Amino acid sequence: MEEKKTMVGNDDVKKEKHGSINSIFMLADGVDMWLMAAGFIGAVADGSSSPLIIYFAGRMFNNLGGAVSASSLDLLTHNVNKVALYMILIACGGCVGCFLKGYCWTRTSERQAARMRTRYLKAVLRQDVGYFDLNVTSTAEVVTSVSSDSLIIQDVISEKVPSLITTGALFIGSYLVSFLILWRLALVVFPFIILLVAPSLLYGRILLSLARKIRVEYNKANTIAEQAISSIRTVYAFVGERKTTTEFSAALHGSLKLGLKQGMAKGLAIGSNGITFAVWAFIIYYGSRMVMYHGAKGGTIFIVGTCIAVGGQELGIGLSNLKPLFEACAAAERINEMIKRVPKIDLDNLVGETLDNILGELEFKQVEFAYPSRPESIIFKSFCLKIPAGKTVALVGSSGSGKSTVISLLQRFYDPLGGDILLDGVSIKKLQLKWLRSQMGLVSQEPTLFATTIKENILFGNEEAGMEKVIEAAKASNAHSFISQFPQGYDTQVGERGVQMSGGQKQRIAIARALIKAPKILLLDEATSALDSESERIVQEALDKASIGRTTIIVAHRLSTIRHADLIAVVQDGQVMEIGSHNELMVNEKDIYPMLVQLQQTEQVKVVEECNRSLSVNESTHITNMEINIASSRRVSSLASRTSSTNSAASNHASLDAEMKVSTPSFRRFLALNLPEWKQATIGCLSAILAGAVQPLSSFTMGSMISMFFLTDHGEIKEKAKVYALGFLGFFLFSLTINIILHYNFSYGGALDKEDKRKVAFKDTDFRSWVV
Numbered sequence: 205m206e207e208k209k210t211m212v213g214n215d216d217v218k219k220e221k222h223g224s225i226n227s228i229f230m231l232a233d234g235v236d237m238w239l240m241a242a243g244f245i246g247a248v249a250d251g252s253s254s255p256l257i258i259y260f261a262g263r264m265f266n267n268l269g270g271a272v273s274a275s276s277l278d279l280l281t282h283n284v285n286k287v288a289l290y291m292i293l294i295a296c297g298g299c300v301g302c303f304l305k306g307y308c309w310t311r312t313s314e315r316q317a318a319r320m321r322t323r324y325l326k327a328v329l330r331q332d333v334g335y336f337d338l339n340v341t342s343t344a345e346v347v348t349s350v351s352s353d354s355l356i357i358q359d360v361i362s363e364k365v366p367s368l369i370t371t372g373a374l375f376i377g378s379y380l381v382s383f384l385i386l387w388r389l390a391l392v393v394f395p396f397i398i399l400l401v402a403p404s405l406l407y408g409r410i411l412l413s414l415a416r417k418i419r420v421e422y423n424k425a426n427t428i429a430e431q432a433i434s435s436i437r438t439v440y441a442f443v444g445e446r447k448t449t450t451e452f453s454a455a456l457h458g459s460l461k462l463g464l465k466q467g468m469a470k471g472l473a474i475g476s477n478g479i480t481f482a483v484w485a486f487i488i489y490y491g492s493r494m495v496m497y498h499g500a501k502g503g504t505i506f507i508v509g510t511c512i513a514v515g516g517q518e519l520g521i522g523l524s525n526l527k528p529l530f531e532a533c534a535a536a537e538r539i540n541e542m543i544k545r546v547p548k549i550d551l552d553n554l555v556g557e558t559l560d561n562i563l564g565e566l567e568f569k570q571v572e573f574a575y576p577s578r579p580e581s582i583i584f585k586s587f588c589l590k591i592p593a594g595k596t597v598a599l600v601g602s603s604g605s606g607k608s609t610v611i612s613l614l615q616r617f618y619d620p621l622g623g624d625i626l627l628d629g630v631s632i633k634k635l636q637l638k639w640l641r642s643q644m645g646l647v648s649q650e651p652t653l654f655a656t657t658i659k660e661n662i663l664f665g666n667e668e669a670g671m672e673k674v675i676e677a678a679k680a681s682n683a684h685s686f687i688s689q690f691p692q693g694y695d696t697q698v699g700e701r702g703v704q705m706s707g708g709q710k711q712r713i714a715i716a717r718a719l720i721k722a723p724k725i726l727l728l729d730e731a732t733s734a735l736d737s738e739s740e741r742i743v744q745e746a747l748d749k750a751s752i753g754r755t756t757i758i759v760a761h762r763l764s765t766i767r768h769a770d771l772i773a774v775v776q777d778g779q780v781m782e783i784g785s786h787n788e789l790m791v792n793e794k795d796i797y798p799m800l801v802q803l804q805q806t807e808q809v810k811v812v813e814e815c816n817r818s819l820s821v822n823e824s825t826h827i828t829n830m831e832i833n834i835a836s837s838r839r840v841s842s843l844a845s846r847t848s849s850t851n852s853a854a855s856n857h858a859s860l861d862a863e864m865k866v867s868t869p870s871f872r873r874f875l876a877l878n879l880p881e882w883k884q885a886t887i888g889c890l891s892a893i894l895a896g897a898v899q900p901l902s903s904f905t906m907g908s909m910i911s912m913f914f915l916t917d918h919g920e921i922k923e924k925a926k927v928y929a930l931g932f933l934g935f936f937l938f939s940l941t942i943n944i945i946l947h948y949n950f951s952y953g954g955a956l957d958k959e960d961k962r963k964v965a966f967k968d969t970d971f972r973s974w975v976v
Contacts, residue, residue: 243308249301251373262507371522378515400516403476467951475943502913556636564755572622598766645718653702
């Protein structure tokens with residue numbers, strides 16, 4: 205027990221590991237390394253192009269501002285042409301770098317993700333059954349790790365990593381250019397980077413938190429609706445429509461409040477991006493001083509200001525990619541842990557003996573066993589059982605006595621805690637695992653068929669077998685006759701988990717799958733317990749035929765099916781209490797086996813008596829042939845009424861579909877549906893127009909502002925610097941305010957509209973048409 209606790213604790217520690225960035229690229233090969241190197245160069249080139257273009261644009265402004273005489277026009281033309289050529293070359297380099305970044309990172313992400321999925325699934329299939337008992341609560345966890353975790357890593361490699369490199373190169377390049385050409389202004393403005401980065405990170409966290417809470421609220425409403433619709437008869441029976449609608453409305457109201465908070469937070473988040481205008485206000489003020497008293501040029505001020513603003517914003521965008529990067533590291537660590545895990549019972553371990561002439565004699569010697577998930581519950585205590593070669597041995601006993609555990613131990617799904625299991629006198633631990641399992645054919649109570657053809661399901665037992673072997677195995681399992689009746693024969697699709705087949709058909713296909721591998725040992729785990737009498741008879745004939753010449757172990761619940769077994773072992777409390785043939789065990793009526801037989805016979809007698817009692821009740825009512833015909837006609841009329849109602853419902857659905865096809869989407873109808881929220885929509889639209897006008901106005905203002913730095917009159921520079929600084933500060937406050945109004949009103953109107961529409965849709969839906 206202590207070992208288990210320690211193991212679980214270790215697993216928890218492993219789950220808490222985030223892994224390193226290298227774990228994301230753990231399966232990269234040589235080609236991937238070259239692709240990532242080319243992608244890295246491309247991302248750096250793409251990120252570096254922006255600060256270079258800003259630098260040359262500033263130089264061009266300096267050239268234009270300094271051209272005051274006619275003699276300098278030729279020099280101006282020469283410099284402008286040179287700058288234009290440089291900018292064209294930078295644009296071409298940025299275009300090539302952007303292509304390399306996109307192509308190389310996307311290509312390598314697909315290669316690595318495909319390799320990762322294959323290796324992960326192979327590693328999962330390699331694990332022993334005990335691992336799944338302890339660590340996997342459902343198959344959804346494995347599927348999630350195969351699909352979701354690998355998709356996270358693929359997205360990070362293809363999108364986030366190159367984006368981080370690009371933003372990093374842009375940030376470093378921008379601030380490097382700023383410090384190289386005017387370090388005093390860059391140093392003074394540098395602390396404002398916090399104002400540029402903080403809003404996106406802060407409000408990003410708030411928006412994510414609100415989005416999760418809104419999802420929880422909607423899940424509550426969806427759960428109420430789902431329960432009401434799935435139990436619609438009960439709702440109508442207890443007149444619970446009003447109560448259900450009230451609960452549904454209350455659940456939606458919580459999402460309305462959160463939606464308003466989300467709108468406010470979104471407005472603050474987007475509006476706070478206007479902090480760039482406030483930074484520009486300070487740059488204008490301090491830059492004008494640099495021009496007047498330190499001889500700085502206007503184009504240089506423009507370069508520093510633009511690089512600081514753009515670099516800070518890009519840093520905020522880059523930092524937002526860190527969370528997906530850390531999630532990918534954690535996912536990669538989970539996948540890497542699975543890939544590297546070597547199970548105790550290793551299917552890929554080819555070390556071990558193989559017997560040339562296997563007889564099929566099995567022996568359990570003093571076996572002790574408990575399932576890894578329940579180590580305190582001992583299944584076997586000194587379990588001993590010898591099964592002669594070529595004989596049929598049946599295991600009977602109460603539920604939980606360990607009958608099916610015998611089969612699991614034989615196939616080495618688990619290893620016993622003590623004792624040993626021998627095959628022809630050799631411990632199965634010394635035998636090669638793949639070879640051992642290839643000598644055994646298993647038919648379980650609920651056979652698992654895969655969503656493919658009958659032929660492929662049979663070939664799952666032996667992929668190298670030909671069509672002749674498939675037909676031979678099908679004939680041996682009494683399956684060939686019904687398979688031949690299908691139009692597509694052996695190419696008939698069985699559906700997911702064999703849903704297109706009946707229970708008896710699935711069982712016979714499973715028997716054929718077990719027989720095609722020509723096993724020396726046949727394991728039947730309650731193979732007929734879930735079948736009706738006719739299917740049981742056919743399947744039992746197939747099993748009797750299949751067990752000839754093989755060592756057969758039958759786990760049986762119906763004792764009538766194992767009367768002809770060579771040996772019957774009664775398992776109770778983890779030990780074999782009685783063993784012998786049916787006739788031998790029935791000698792002493794006080795033993796366990798005769799009591800089990802008598803108990804089942806008593807149950808069968810009770811069933812027969814209940815049937816007779818129901819027949820006697822029918823006889824006492826003196827039902828005549830006419831009455832039978834009347835009852836029959838009633839059933840027919842009932843069926844007809846159901847059919848007619850179904851047809852009418854179908855016609856209603858058809859007419860509804862026809863009506864939906866006729867009606868085309870209309871913007872006018874959309875406006876009419878949102879008419880109750882016209883105030884919020886009007887304010888939101890006006891705010892959107894004003895918010896959209898901020899950017900072009902600020903760009904126009906900035907274009908005219910640059911000329912201010914080339915003035916010669918210090919008084920005029922001071923006056924205009926004051927006006928422009930206040931103007932940009934006003935842009936910031938206006939952008940913040942108008943974005944809050946914009947997003948709050950649209951969120952408010954949208955949340956109200958969504959709540960109203962869902963209430964109306966839930967309240968007015970005629971669920972009675974669903975009741976058949």
